[in-house]
Amino acid sequence: MSTYLGGVFDDALPEGRAAATITVWRHGVEARLEAGKVYTIRSEVLRLERGGSTGRMLFIRGQDPRLTLFSEAPGLLEEIGTTSGLEARNAVATLTAEVAKTRRATLSLWLIAAAVLVVLGLVTPPLFRVAVDGAVGQLPLSLDVKLGDLASSEITSFGPAITDERAAGLATEILERLRPHLPPDIAALDLKITVIESAEVNAFALPGGRMAVLSGLLKRADDVNMVAAVFAHELMHVRHRHGIRALVQSAGVLALVSVVFGDATGIVALLAQGGVLATLTHYGREHESQADLDGVALTAAAGFDPAGMPAFFRKLKEIAPSSEVQEALSWMSSHPSHEERIAAIEALIPSLTRGEDPPMNHTLEAARAALRGE
Numbered sequence: 001m002s003t004y005l006g007g008v009f010d011d012a013l014p015e016g017r018a019a020a021t022i023t024v025w026r027h028g029v030e031a032r033l034e035a036g037k038v039y040t041i042r043s044e045v046l047r048l049e050r051g052g053s054t055g056r057m058l059f060i061r062g063q064d065p066r067l068t069l070f071s072e073a074p075g076l077l078e079e080i081g082t083t084s085g086l087e088a089r090n091a092v093a094t095l096t097a098e099v100a101k102t103r104r105a106t107l108s109l110w111l112i113a114a115a116v117l118v119v120l121g122l123v124t125p126p127l128f129r130v131a132v133d134g135a136v137g138q139l140p141l142s143l144d145v146k147l148g149d150l151a152s153s154e155i156t157s158f159g160p161a162i163t164d165e166r167a168a169g170l171a172t173e174i175l176e177r178l179r180p181h182l183p184p185d186i187a188a189l190d191l192k193i194t195v196i197e198s199a200e201v202n203a204f205a206l207p208g209g210r211m212a213v214l215s216g217l218l219k220r221a222d223d224v225n226m227v228a229a230v231f232a233h234e235l236m237h238v239r240h241r242h243g244i245r246a247l248v249q250s251a252g253v254l255a256l257v258s259v260v261f262g263d264a265t266g267i268v269a270l271l272a273q274g275g276v277l278a279t280l281t282h283y284g285r286e287h288e289s290q291a292d293l294d295g296v297a298l299t300a301a302a303g304f305d306p307a308g309m310p311a312f313f314r315k316l317k318e319i320a321p322s323s324e325v326q327e328a329l330s331w332m333s334s335h336p337s338h339e340e341r342i343a344a345i346e347a348l349i350p351s352l353t354r355g356e357d358p359p360m361n362h363t364l365e366a367a368r369a370a371l372r373g374e
């Protein structure tokens with residue numbers, strides 16, 4: 001059983017509303033105010049509605065017209081569907097169907113607009129981007145997960161996964177420290193990171209939040225701040241859904257249409273030549289700088305030293321000439337225009353407020369010892 005942050009609209013309250021913690025029981029949905037007052041809307045009279053400025057606010061009503069519970073917390077609707085009584089489950093099913101219908105309708109409009117523009121050859125690149133951004137914004141995050149799954153088998157092609165707790169635990173601890181500072185819908189994804197044995201200095205994130213870091217990167221980084229910087233940068237590709245955008249850019253709007261409306265076999269065939277992973281992580285320049293700037297802000301919010309990001313960029317440059325294996329620096333080669341990026345990141349750092357920095361349970365030193373087989 002979970003609790004969700006939300007609130008209550010009640011005419012009897014001094015301001016007409018108050019924050020509340022929402023809990024789902026079999027017999028109904030309960031909202032508890034900080035002051036201790038408890039409201040319950042019984043399952044058999046429950047009515048649900050989505051709305052608000054984001055369209056994601058869930059409104060929960062019963063028979064009393066003066067009382068409404070509300071919450072934007074992800075997972076609440078699903079929990080009402082699984083926990084509460086049959087009548088409430090029906091209310092959830094009706095709402096889910098309605099939301100899917102409107103979402104599909106809005107989405108098709110965007111996609112049709114984008115496709116028509118392409119067909120007519122009317123599109124200048126910026127206009128195309130606007131159409132794509134509009135369409136991607138309407139897509140459910142479950143599509144990102146689906147796309148990420150398509151590429152996940154390619155992760156293991158880099159090398160075997162390292163399960164030693166000193167290395168795997170460090171990667172997970174850094175990821176978990178960043179997670180709460182992501183927007184709620186992204187934080188609620190099944191974010192996961194695997195350490196893979198490989199000399200490459202590389203890390204990547206798939207749409208939907210599956211991540212991998214190659215052990216070469218852990219060996220080359222000077223401290224956890226550098227590792228956190230790379231993770232945060234990659235997480236921002238997930239958060240801004242750059243994978244889907246990269247897909248549309250390389251395979252076209254029709255590829256997206258096929259993923260949304262049909263099964264994904266068509267797109268797998270389409271991408272087979274180039275590899276799904278390569279397509280989904282082939283980001284444009286703008287996406288890279290967005291991931292840099294939002295990423296460095298994320299590291300600071302999570303209490304890491306934001307200077308880790310420019311330091312890591314410099315480090316890559318410095319080890320580049322001595323590197324015997326060209327792929328050893330794949331993260332850098334996929335991230336061009338070094339100097340400008342470092343300058344932009346460093347210009348942002350003074351404005352960032354660094355969050356609390358609790359001691360880590362895992363250290364980079366111990367992780368490295370594990371990688372050396374000690």
Ligand SMILES: [Zn+2]
Nearest residue numbers: 283288291335
């Ligand atoms: Zn990137």
